[in-house]
Amino acid sequence: MISTRRFAAAAVLIGAAIPAMTCARAAEPYRIGYLVDASGPMQGIFKTGLDGFKLYMDQVNAAGGIHGRPVAIDVRDVQIDPGKSASSAQELASNGAIAIAGLSLSSTHMPVYNAMARLKVPVITGFPVNLSVILPPKPKAGVYGVGAVVEILGSVAGKMARQTSPEGKRFACTVFESPGGIIACDHAVAAAKAAGFSSAEKILFPVTQRDFRPIAEKIAQSNPDVLLTIFGRGRTLTFFPAIAEAGYRGKILSAETGTGDDELREAAKAAPGIDIYSYSRYVSGGQGEGPQVEALEKAAHQAGIPEVLAFHSGGWIMGAVIADALTRCEQPCDPVRLDAALANTRIDGGGLTREPIVFTPTDHFGPSSYELYHYDRARDQVVSTGHVEKASSQLQ
Amino acid sequence: MNVSLLVSILASASVYAALATAVVLVYRANRVLVFHLAELGVLASYLMVTLSGEAGWSLPASFLAALAVALAVSVLVHVLVDHWGRPFGHFVGTVLTIAVGGILMGLIGMIWSGRTVRMILAEGRTDVFGEPISTNTLVVMGLCCLATVAVHLVVNRSRLGISMRAVANSASLARHRGIQVSRVLLVVWLLSGALGTIAGIGMASLSAVAMEGAVIGVSAIVAAILGGLTSLGGAIIGSILLAFGEQMVIVYVDPRYSQVVPILVLFTILVIRPSGLSGRTESVVRV
């Protein structure tokens, strides 16, 4: 049976934790909860997004905060674990967070949305992957997204593939096995067929796959003209050399869900003979021009970040959206009022993205635009091809 | 079945063989199934890539440093399993290695926090039967095969190997024959640590230095069990079968089922012939 001494020891342990948890209630700043994968397999994407978000909020706080109150960011590392995401979101909400931002892999989104729906706390999902629950006609209450809805990401890929290979016949899409990835690939395959590709196939692999040699063999054998890769950071680095070694000499279109120009360049150098394109909703590395681009470049330079990636831009824009909503929020601002403010947002991308960010009560995503880039081997530079694909939030 | 696929299968098989040999070596000596070797290999590959990358050490130097750390960890595991864990039986020893695996992954997560890095041992390409194969794959294959063959020679030919097999046969009789059983066990753990390191670094340079590299640990145990868990030769046969099956499924069926192959094969083996393909009938209690 349980000996009383051991039970007492456990109670003391729990008791010790209580004071540490509730000390944050007294502070007066706006508390924003942020869920991130900082030490899991997708850390390169989501942690970079958090850095961009912090850059923006530091700038806001430096300028005196919002209505005189600073914005505090409570960060929780949830890796890609749905259970941990939901419980951390609940913890942040009960600690006074009036909104939850960020989120990691698409498989963790629904549990967080359900948990926050119970508490009526709004959730703003960051770049790159968003689920289609935020699209019109009936978006999920209190859930918004500034990333790329996977359905739209996929269908845009079909059109971009035609752009990169006007007379290509065979199209293939390869992605790791996650809800967002699978939906994106399905829509890409459909859009490719619509754009005139005669054959289009989908190749999935486990999330933990790191050894891509056999998969590269499989793709090289079917030898598509255009290969769409929807990868996270780190996978591109090992996939490109493997597919080059397997003898593939077609075109690779990398969906900007996780590569980042620095990694794209390094992977491209290790894969000679392959023509590499990429496309993204947000500009990176000083590609675009506009007030927000310069502000982000300057802030990143001061913070010692060597190169601005699309995720920094995504995090920066999310900061702008939340700051704008906090400013318009009816005082004293609480989650419900913040949700009302978020439901009619309109802010200009400032050069980071062509289309403005628009949220309405019936559309929590708004229009989006995607720019096609090409890796120029001579200048070792990822350069814009100038082709922009506009997409409304109405799914065809 | 072109050359590059064949080379890819052989490379994976050589990594699995190194790891499976380590699993069999330890299991024979003290009936403990080790679950921590892959995590040890990932730790070694992170150490090596950090030293040879940021710290600018040469590849051999950083390899030796990583090997030294891995051997130190192996000594700790030996003390944990063979000395403190002994009164609780070999079963608790097995669960201890699961705990050690968890601790190693935690440490790697804290220090390198899940970064994915590429580590190439040798640049360039060489022609194999007319088809360009990356030298790196050949170097990894060579390294792992060399390590596995060396251990096989030590165990089957040298005096140390004979006392290892004696301890594996019966520790009490070995003590009567004047063999220092705990020293022999230490050597077994060191050899398995070295093999785990080489396999870990090999797989890391074939794919990438990442925390997910630890998934080959289960495949190695499956390969060892395929071979009967008690014979070193069986471990090699098991590794080749496993690598061949896995990669055939990826290329010709569906990459998503690549992790199912080793597990399904293991399941059927366990049901039909619990002692595996070769090797002596393990002391499996007929229920």
Place this chain on the structure above:
Amino acid sequence: MSTVEYVTRDLSVNYGKVAAVHGLSFEVPAGGALGIVGHNGAGKSSTLLALAGAVASEGTVRGHPCRSSARMDPGTRAGTARAGRPDEGISLALVPEREKVFGLLSVHENLLAVNAAPRPGMVGIDDVYGFFPRLAERRDTIAGNLSGGEQQMLAIGAALLQQPDILLADEPTLGLAVPVIEMVCERLAHIRRALGLTLIVALAETSWVSRLADRAFVLDCGERISGYIDASDGMREQLERYLSGESRDPSPAGAHPLRSVADPRSNGEAAHA
């Protein structure tokens, strides 16, 4: 005959609360052969294990398992030996009762798997093949496939390679056919003569005691219940009488004072601390 004797004084072996051997004392002259006869569970194996210093970790050994009289102080016949362990200089080799050989290794590998300190006049593997020519023929067969007699020979050979002063044999005749036992006894006698080896042999039944040992005593429930019985025609009857419990000598010198002779059963109870 050299006067050096190997002395065991007041030896007791406990596994937790159970006393397997209690207050046992005996001597064996160097080069001689002593038989320890007793039923199963009488503590024969525990005695040999204690002499060889190989009692399992759960057991505790007290008293002096094996001391050489040459090194002892002649006056008090006691000496500065470490309690519970055989003297430093004496080398003992044990031929175990059940698990005799490494079944998975070949005959030659079994002989190689011996780790012994180098000593003058070393017994080499060739000497063992000399003593047991049959082993030389079966050199590469897996020990598990050998016959009972061959395994016994291999076990004795491996023990010899440990350069022992005293060879301890635990039931060497167990489970062997009569002609095989004849051969084992003849070989052991030949080896003792050739190497001047001292032999202590534990036996559960009396038929071969006179062939293997110069003299013997009877052990019952961890205690010595007989004086030395020399190898002679009447040895078997005398031993049988002790074994059947008909006769019983008061325990010889060095017996434990507390224990009353009359009731042997009380030894476990009173002695427990």
Place this chain on the structure above:
Amino acid sequence: MRTVLSRPLSTAGPHPPAGEARPPSRGAAQGDRAGRRETGALARRLAIGLAAIAAVGLLPTQGLYWLALGNQSAIAAISAMGLTVLVGTAGLLSLGQAAFLAIGGFTAALLVIHMGFGFLGAMAAGGVVAGLAGALVAAATARTVGIYLAVGTLALQYVVEIVLSDVEVQLTSGMGFQMPVAQVLGVELTSEEDWWYFLCLMTFLVWFVLRAIVRGQPGRTWVCMKENATVAGSLGIPVRRARMAAFALSSLVAGAVGVVHGFYMGTVQITNYSLHLSIVYLTIAVLGRLGSIGGAIWAAAVITVLPQALNGFMRALGFDLIAFGAGLEDVVLGLILAMILLEAPRRLWARIRPGRPA
């Protein structure tokens, strides 16, 4: 009294050294000590009962976050109790407990969404299907024991993960099944507080039922089977059937709690039931002193609260925790599992108070 932990995990290991006999019992001295021990146990049971009732009542006042933690530890406690029966009493190590939760969860999801089952109906169905799966696994791995069985259940975990993720991708294109609000006898479980009272009731019921079973005839056959399967067989115990019963009971509990977990999270998806979860449940069962069903309850509370307490504590110290926390949790979990296995606490305790024999 021989500590249960030092025996259960070792399968048909080496028998105690030959000749060990049971020491004779001592007369009157022991009699009154047993009496004292009897009342001591009663007092202890009463104290624990009171503490439990106080916890159930008090926790809702502590605020939402602690309620959520309480709910999660209750769910973990129930599945760990199921595992304690399997590993502690029957000595069958399973690394696949999360797989049975998944089977239960998915069965319920299919029934609720496509056939309109209610919450309790789905829970029963999920439990039964998982129980059948457990019995099937026991039958399939009948000829294996110890480590081979562990690796067999590991195989099950992988196979279930692959197959069910296929089901999830096909039916919900990867978004998981969105579960409706749970309804128990007309009462809707919407807020954390409703869930807390339901989960406490379920934990008590499962604890009560499992304890009765383990103390009854099935429990005794399992203990015999654990000590030595061959001897148990020779005593006429139908070892194969007892083994299947142990697996069936443990996975029935796991299936039922898998359904509850699905409704509580609002989404049933395969990533909720990972191998990591199985190892956490094993750690809870081992921490809760295998064989003591109640032990799993407070152990589940400790293992669920510990990571949050650890993070809170580190944050209080001002560590930048973002990339640091997850790794630290794994290290602490691994250390706890190792320490319990080596019975470090008991051996340490004995060394501090040398009076009591270890």
